[in-house]
Every structure is written in C-alpha cells, then in structure tokens.
Amino acid sequence: MIYIKRQLEDSCLILLTLLLSLVPATGWAAIQGLSGTNFNFTASSGQISAADGDDVFFWGYGVAGQRPQYPGPTLIVQQGNTVTIRLSNRLPQNTSLLIPGFKVQASGGVAGQITREAPAASATEAVYSFVADRPGTFGYYSGTNSDLQVEMGLIGAIVVRPTGFDAAVPTAYGDARTAYDDEFLFLLSEMDPEIHHAVEIGTDPVATTGFHPVLWFINGRNAPDTMAANNVTWLPNQPYNAMPSIEVGKRLLARWVGGGRDHHPFHTHGNNFDLIARDGYLLQTTAGASRQASEMGTVPDLAVSDFTQNVAPGGSYEGIWSWTGAELGWDMYGHSGTEVGICESGPTPATTIDADGFDVNTREYCVDHGKPLPVVLPNAQQLTFGGFYSGSPFLAAEGSLPPGEGGNNPNAGYAFMWHSHNEKEMTNNDIFPGGLMTIMIVNAPGM
Amino acid sequence: MKLFCRILIPLISLVALVLLGGTNVLADVVVECPTWSAGPGSPINYTGGTFIDSNGDGMIRADDSEITAPVSDTQVCLHLAAGDGLVNMADGREQYMFGFANATGTPNSQVLNVFMEGAVFPAPTIKLKQGDDVYLTLTNVGMNRRPDLFDPHTVHWHGFPNASAVFDGVPDASISINMGSSLTYYYHVVDPGTFMYHCHVEAAEHMQMGMLGNLYVTTAQDGTSFEYPVSSGKFYTKFAYNDGDGSTGYDVDYPLQLAAFDPTFHDASFNIQTLPFANMDDKYPMFNGRGYPDTVKPLGDLPLHNHSTSSPVSTLMTPTAGDRMLIRISSLSTTSFHTIGIFGLKMQVVGQGSRQLKEPYMTNSITIGGGESVDVIIDTAGTTAGEKYFVYATNLDHLSNDGQDYGGMMTEIQIQ
Numbered sequence: 001m002i003y004i005k006r007q008l009e010d011s012c013l014i015l016l017t018l019l020l021s022l023v024p025a026t027g028w029a030a031i032q033g034l035s036g037t038n039f040n041f042t043a044s045s046g047q048i049s050a051a052d053g054d055d056v057f058f059w060g061y062g063v064a065g066q067r068p069q070y071p072g073p074t075l076i077v078q079q080g081n082t083v084t085i086r087l088s089n090r091l092p093q094n095t096s097l098l099i100p101g102f103k104v105q106a107s108g109g110v111a112g113q114i115t116r117e118a119p120a121a122s123a124t125e126a127v128y129s130f131v132a133d134r135p136g137t138f139g140y141y142s143g144t145n146s147d148l149q150v151e152m153g154l155i156g157a158i159v160v161r162p163t164g165f166d167a168a169v170p171t172a173y174g175d176a177r178t179a180y181d182d183e184f185l186f187l188l189s190e191m192d193p194e195i196h197h198a199v200e201i202g203t204d205p206v207a208t209t210g211f212h213p214v215l216w217f218i219n220g221r222n223a224p225d226t227m228a229a230n231n232v233t234w235l236p237n238q239p240y241n242a243m244p245s246i247e248v249g250k251r252l253l254a255r256w257v258g259g260g261r262d263h264h265p266f267h268t269h270g271n272n273f274d275l276i277a278r279d280g281y282l283l284q285t286t287a288g289a290s291r292q293a294s295e296m297g298t299v300p301d302l303a304v305s306d307f308t309q310n311v312a313p314g315g316s317y318e319g320i321w322s323w324t325g326a327e328l329g330w331d332m333y334g335h336s337g338t339e340v341g342i343c344e345s346g347p348t349p350a351t352t353i354d355a356d357g358f359d360v361n362t363r364e365y366c367v368d369h370g371k372p373l374p375v376v377l378p379n380a381q382q383l384t385f386g387g388f389y390s391g392s393p394f395l396a397a398e399g400s401l402p403p404g405e406g407g408n409n410p411n412a413g414y415a416f417m418w419h420s421h422n423e424k425e426m427t428n429n430d431i432f433p434g435g436l437m438t439i440m441i442v443n444a445p446g447m
Numbered sequence: 448m449k450l451f452c453r454i455l456i457p458l459i460s461l462v463a464l465v466l467l468g469g470t471n472v473l474a475d476v477v478v479e480c481p482t483w484s485a486g487p488g489s490p491i492n493y494t495g496g497t498f499i500d501s502n503g504d505g506m507i508r509a510d511d512s513e514i515t516a517p518v519s520d521t522q523v524c525l526h527l528a529a530g531d532g533l534v535n536m537a538d539g540r541e542q543y544m545f546g547f548a549n550a551t552g553t554p555n556s557q558v559l560n561v562f563m564e565g566a567v568f569p570a571p572t573i574k575l576k577q578g579d580d581v582y583l584t585l586t587n588v589g590m591n592r593r594p595d596l597f598d599p600h601t602v603h604w605h606g607f608p609n610a611s612a613v614f615d616g617v618p619d620a621s622i623s624i625n626m627g628s629s630l631t632y633y634y635h636v637v638d639p640g641t642f643m644y645h646c647h648v649e650a651a652e653h654m655q656m657g658m659l660g661n662l663y664v665t666t667a668q669d670g671t672s673f674e675y676p677v678s679s680g681k682f683y684t685k686f687a688y689n690d691g692d693g694s695t696g697y698d699v700d701y702p703l704q705l706a707a708f709d710p711t712f713h714d715a716s717f718n719i720q721t722l723p724f725a726n727m728d729d730k731y732p733m734f735n736g737r738g739y740p741d742t743v744k745p746l747g748d749l750p751l752h753n754h755s756t757s758s759p760v761s762t763l764m765t766p767t768a769g770d771r772m773l774i775r776i777s778s779l780s781t782t783s784f785h786t787i788g789i790f791g792l793k794m795q796v797v798g799q800g801s802r803q804l805k806e807p808y809m810t811n812s813i814t815i816g817g818g819e820s821v822d823v824i825i826d827t828a829g830t831t832a833g834e835k836y837f838v839y840a841t842n843l844d845h846l847s848n849d850g851q852d853y854g855g856m857m858t859e860i861q862i863q
Contacts, residue, residue: 214725263784265816269617271609272800291805295608306800307606308818310784325609329580329635332611374518374633375479375582376493377613382474382628384599386619393613414612415620421818423651423781427724432651439620 031159031185031255032230032240033074037081040064041072041097043118043142043154044090046237050215051222051435052428056193057200058153059091060237069237070220071187071259072140072156077132079163084129089118095154098143100314101280102130114143135162135173136280137255137316139187147208147261151195153220155259157187160280172253172318173282177290177300180253180320184244188311188420188436189260191215193429213262216425216436218242223419223426223437227408245413245441248363248395249324251296256309256317264425264436267308270416271295273319274303280316296320308421323414323442324358325395326365330373333362333444334394337370363445388415388439396444413443474627476555478584480507480524482516491518498524500552505571507551523579526550528558529600529624529646529658530588532566534758536731537738537848537855539751542708543592543717544568544657545646550586559627564591567757568736569704570660573644577667577689581634589626595719599623601630603647604662605779605818606801608638616647623648639666639688640801641775641820643704651724651781655712659779661702661735664801687773687822688803695797697773697824701764703838705778705785705815705856707732710849729782732845732855735760739839739846739857762858764838768830772860774838776813777820784816785856788841789825792860798822812841827862836860 042064047055061072064086077083087109089095094110094117106116109126118126138158142149162174172178190213198206218226219240226242228235246252254273256266274293276283283302293299299320309317325332335342343359343366344352352359353366373393377383380402385391390412391399398412409415419426420436428434482496497515498507507524509517514524528550534542546566550558565588575581583602590596601623603616613621614632624630646658666689672682673693683696690696707729715722734742736758741749743763749755766772778785788811797807799821813821830836839846840856848854 212725263816265784265818267605267818269610269615269620270612272606272802302805304799304804305802306819308800308816310814310816310819323609325611327635327637328609328611329633374481374580375631377622378475378477378624378628378630382625383622383630384618384625386617386621386623388620389612389622393611415617416610416612416615417617417620417647421779421816422783423654423817424724424727426651430721430723430725432649432724433619 030183031074031076033076033159034063035076037077037083039073039075039083039085041085041087042068042090043087043095044068048153048220048237049225049235050193050428051225052431054193054429056191056215057196058237059149060153061087061097061156064088067237068153069239070153071189071240072154074156074185074240075158076161077158078161078165079132079135082129082131084127086125086127087118088123088125090121093120094118094144095149096126096143097128097140099128099130099138099140099158101136101138102132104128104130112144117144132160134280135160136277137185137257137318138280139257139259139314139316141259148195148199148206150261151191151208151211152199155187155189157185157257157259159185159255173277177298178276178282178320179251181250182244182246183253183255184242185219185240185255185257186242186266187219187257187259188264188266189217189220190262190425191217211261213260214429216264216420218436218438222428223434226438242438244418244438245443246323247443247445247447249322249358252321254319254321256311256319258311258313258315261313263313264311265308265421266311266418267421268321268416268418268440270414270440270442271321271323272305272307273309273321274299274305275309275317275319276300276303277318278315295324295326296322324363324365326357328365328368330371331368332364332395334373334392334397335370343369361445388441396447409441411441411443411447413441413447416440416442474625475629476558476586476627477629478524478526478555479631480514480582480584481518482514483518505549505551519580521578521580522582523575524551524582524584525573526553526584526586527571527602528562528565528586528588530563530566531590531592532564532757533754534568534657534736535749535752535754536708537741538851540710540849541753542710542713542731544713544757545590545653546570546657547660558586559588562588566657567759568657569706569760570644570658572660572702572760573662575636575664577636577639577664579636581636582631583634584629584631585624586629587624587626592717593719597626598653599625599648600646600653600658601648602632602644604634604642604644606640606642606820607634618648636664638801639664640798641702641777641822642801643777643779643820645779651727652722654779655709655727655781656716657708659704659706661704661775661777663702663775683771687798687824690803694807695773695803695822695824696771698770699766700773700775701762702735702775702777703762703858704735705732705776705780706736707780707782707845709782727782729780730849732785732840732847734762734856734858737762738848738854740854742858764858764860765863766827766860767863768827768832770827772825772827774823774825775820776815776823778815778817780817784814785845786812786814786841787856788812788839789860790837792825792827792836795824795826796821797824830862832862834862836862
C-alpha cells in the first residue's frame, strides 16, 4: 500500500515536472544552431526518444566529439561566406553530406557514387565546401545509401543570412518585403521504427521498400515533445524545440524544410501565411516589386497566401505569418471601451490609433474596442478544457478553470495548433495525439 | 481513524455532488441566436428569440427576415448537431460514422431525440455571405451506438482569418462541448473564399470517422455586373473573389470535397476495438461523401442503401453549354494527397487557401493535400448539350469502392 502510494506520489511529481517543462517561457531563442563558416561533424549512432516512450536507434550528424543529434546541427551562415563542413564517420557504412541548392566542392574521404564519402568507422574526413551565394533555408542530408541513411536520421537544415544582415532588424532576403520579428524552423520528417530495429540488430542489407512510417517529427521531435524547451535533459539527442510564439501583430518567418520522403500538408491555425520563397528563391517578378498583403504588410509581389503549406521532400519554403485579431467583431481583451489611453481617437488626449486602425500599445483593432463577446459561454460542467486554455476567451486574461485544467499557457496567449493535416500523422505509433504537431502561441504585447 | 476515513470521504463526496448538482445545470441544449428585446441599447436576449427557417436554406438569416429583432442586419444563426450515425458506401457496405447534422430550427427540447444517430456525411454544407455575423450553435447529442464514449466535439472553421482561440475549435487550445450540451461559436465573416470545417477533437479519429464538410463564403461583389473578358458580351454577377474585374465570375458553382473512409478503422470503432491510426488505409475514396457512381445520383436513387439519407449530397454537375463553372475543391483526407483531373475540359486555378491567386494559371490537374483548398474555373464554351466529362482522381487506385472498380473519387459534368 505504501509502495503504491509512493508510486502515485512519484507519478504526480513526474507529471508536474512534465507539465512545468512544457510551459513555454517567453523569449526562447528563435532558431538554435551553429554559426560560423567551419564545422566539424561526426556521423554516429545513438538513440532518440519517441513521444510514445519508444527508444529508436538512429544515425545522426553531430558536432565532432559530441553526441549525434536528430536532426543534425542547424547551420546558420552568412551569404557570401565559404562554408566548410568536415565529416568523419563512426557508422558501419560510408556516409556523406549533400547540400542541394549550392555548388559543393567535395574533397578528402573516398570516392562515392554521388559525392566524396567519409569511410565507415574511420577518422578519415570527407570535406564539403560551398559558397553560400544566396540567402534562404536549405536542407542537407546523406548522399550515400540515402534511402536508408535519411530514414536513419542523417538530415539537417541550413539557414543562410542575407548580406548585411542585422539581427536588430532581421530580414530573410535583405529587404523590407522579407522583414520579420521572429523566425522559427520546421524541419519535417517521419520514421519507420522497423527499419531502425533491423539496422540495430545488424541486418544488412536492410530493405526500405516496405517503408511504413508510424512516427512523425518536427525538428526531430514528436508532439508533445515538440513543445518542450531546447536542450531538455531527457532528450539528449533531440536538442531542438519546435514551439513558436509571437506577439500580436508581429511578423513571424516560418522556415519549412521537407526532411523525409513523404509530403506533409502543414496547416497554420489562426491565420493565413504569405508564402514568400521556395528553395531559397523569392516569389517575385523580375521587377522585384512588392505588394501589400492584407495582414502581413509588405511582401514580395508573387507571394501566395494560404492556410496549408505542402512541404515536399527536399523542398524548402518560407512564409510570413502574422496574427492581428482584426475584425473579430468583439474586443479581444474584453475591454469595456471606457478605458483611458486605449484606442483614443484624439486630438485630446492624443490619438493612440495607428494608420491601420490598431492601438499603438495594445495592438487591438480599435473598431472592435469595447465590443462585448457576442455569445454566452456554457458553464464549466458542460465543457472540456484544453491544457492551453487560460480559462478566458480574452487575450492575456485568466479565467477560472476546474482543478487540474489548463496550465500550459501562463501568459494567457491565444494558442493555435500548427500541424500536419494528414491527420494520421498526428499520432505516435498508434497513439493520439502526437506526431507532426505543435502549438503556436500569440501573446499580448509585453507578455 | 480508518473507519472515520471510510465514512467521511464518501460522505464528503456525496455532499459535494449534491451541491454541485443542485447549483448548476449539467447539460442543456441552448441555441444562442441573440435578439434585441426592443431598440438598440436594450439588453441582448441571447436565447429564446423568435426565428424560423422559412425559406428552407438550412439557416436563419436576418436578411431573409427570419429573425425578429436581430442584433445586426447581417445576423445568421445555424445549429449543428454532432453525434454518430450509419452511412452506406457506394458498394452498399454499411459504415459506422461520427458526424454532424443540421438542427437549425428544431426546438431545443427535441434536438437530442431527433438527431441522435442522425449524422450525415459530409457534414451539412455551410454557405455564407461576406459580412455575415454568424452564430453557430453546436449541440453534442452523444454517440448512441457507442455509449462507452463521452467524447466532446467542436467546430473548427478551417482557414478562418485571424481566428480567436476560443472559436477555433481546437480542444487543446480552448473549449469543447460535452454530451447533451450546446456551445455557440461566433464568426464575423470578413473574407470570401473556399474554406472547410471539421471537428478537431481527437482529430485523426473524428475526421476519419466523418466529422467534416464544405464551407464557403460568397463575395460582397456578388450582385454587381462585370463583363468578362471586356467586350466579350459575357456578364457575370457571381464571383469566386472580389476580383474587381470579373475574372473570377461564374454562372454556376459546385463544392467538391475529398475525403475517404478506411473500413478497418470504422469497423474497429463500431466494434469497440483499438483504433488503427498508424495503419489507417483508406479504401473508400469519396467526393462529397459518396463514391462513384453514387456521386452522380439523386438522393432517391441509391437502391443499395439502407441509410441513403445519411449521404444526401450529389456531386453531379449540370452546367448549360457555355456556362463558366466554379468548382470549390477542398480536401479533408486524413491520409494522403490526391490529384484531380478532368477529361476534355481545361481548368483555370483562380484561388487557393481561400484567397484569390494573383496569377491564375491553366492546368489539367490539381494536386491537393488534407487541409488545402483550390478554386477552379472551367469554361464550357464549345461544349454541346448531352456531352459528358469526367472529374476524377488520377491516383487511379482511388477509383474504387473498396474491391469494386470504376468507383471512388469520380463524378460527371453533364452538359445541358
């Protein structure tokens, strides 16, 4: 009995720790990765943790002398720089590295079918060098036995910053059409654990034709682990978080990379995005004009608005997403309309409304200021509550919740699910929910 | 001490239950279609207003004079029931399903009785106008064939711009409605376009089980006449988007939603077995809830079906020769991408993701994944009455109703 009680207490503690660790802190580093021009990688094997509790044997790129990781280190480099990746290999078969989108000079190692390879279980390095001649988002992956090695985890992403990049006023491509306030990477992939098991027990060759993925990942994690912080200790080989957040009205740059072999329709709840580039090429006419998107402000003239992005294998995409709350038809803060200093139309006191009709401080749409919520919500007994619900329909407001409900959204932001709309991919080996899913949180200014 | 605990704990629980039960209504069907009791400035009467769907369009509209003392001239009230039901596939096979039904206008006291086990597939088509103020009430009537389930439900308006979390229908991020109760969503409809809707609770399950339907918004530009192309002598008063030049004008429009059933999954659900998410494998690909040849049949002509009223939507397209057709294509497949082609006619893509494309393009095929929408215009100029054109999935294995060939995702354009 005491034993059981202790078990229960332990479980509660574990649950609490888990819940707390899932609570998104504000100001998480947007895209974690390695900066510079010279990188030393080692390909080696390890275990990743799937969110259903399974340990999956994998092969990954890692910083030389450190753990392999899934995905490999995200490289953040400068346009115009010559980037060199030196790769050594502890895997039982040769491996290599392809960087589609650039002219790569390979040297060292041994000759392979597609590129120079780092020989199996050897300190002999293969060296890949390229000039990052244009900005954008790119993938990298193994060019050796790729069908198996990509499945095993040898993938990663590269972000190329435009010439003249200023972190204080960041842009994706060097001009205002591609300006953003926060950026997030979504490297999408999937795995078939059967293949991994076959490799782990030494099967050679491993058949990949029966490929049947049951695990789906963003940045190498399945939901809900996608929402845990970067570098959490219990995911030592999956360092990258995949939980975006942004303030009302700010521009978010989403960088999508297709890292596996399947297409994934990635749906952004909350609003449309404007797709501004594909594979590192801006969607613009030769004149390079810009246009005003309804929400996002200035975007390249051929940008395409959509609510779902088909992320294809080997493809990369950049979208600008924003959430303004315009024209909800009710006050998102639940204001009464009599507040001083909010949505003042001037001249005395001075106006607080900007040219687009938003309050300069609260960022609310002033036409809706003071309008009540148009419906009466049912009482608590009639409802089921989500972990990201603050208990209130209003932004930055907490409402009463039954014990044990809510708790994952401490700033009471608006939470929107971002996920694969091949809904079966929102599972972890038959367990719903999970998989290729995360939560986007829109916070009130200053939260 | 032990005895004390044994008696006290149940006693406290009982008292708590009685208190809770005594002070709160635990379940209630309530339609919120608010009205002013008198002039502006008076309190809003959220429930109990007088309204009747007099024109039978499945919704209560202020601009159809169906709401006495509406809160706005553009007020629209809708009532969906969410629960379970049975539906036939085109080969006659019965499938258990979860779904929605249109309960608009049904008295609150009768909703549970009338709509229990009354779900339809696809969910009732929701057609709105730009500028509408929509009050959509969702009542959870429970799963009659699965009394072991206590699933809540939601409505997710897929693609709604600047959605608020509370009306976005994602259970993790907001609230969902329990059995026997109602939740009213509010949407201020700003943008026209082709959207879709579905339940987002346990989305992989509830969507595979059938909780999805067409939703689109017509433009503020509708009713204005544009000649397109200029000097062509062809005038349009209906448009896919507010194009300003008539370039998305059409004579007749058809929603076409892709979805598919995996009979193994549905049977597992019906028989209270573990659900095969990872092995989800659709065998009944459908347009608007039917496989060919049911797609082209009227409701009364489904002889294999015991539950023919559960799939009431025909996808037969009957433009008059010379008409410009708009097909509002959306996919809520839970498993795969599809490519849609047409024999003999050209497609012009004018919109995607509920927005007008800046650069429309011509094509012979549309590839669409779950959660995507595409607006296609087909000009039938040059066709003659009596001609027939097939619209079909070029993924040819999706042209079947399980083992039955010449079925699945296919329908016909029959020129009048």
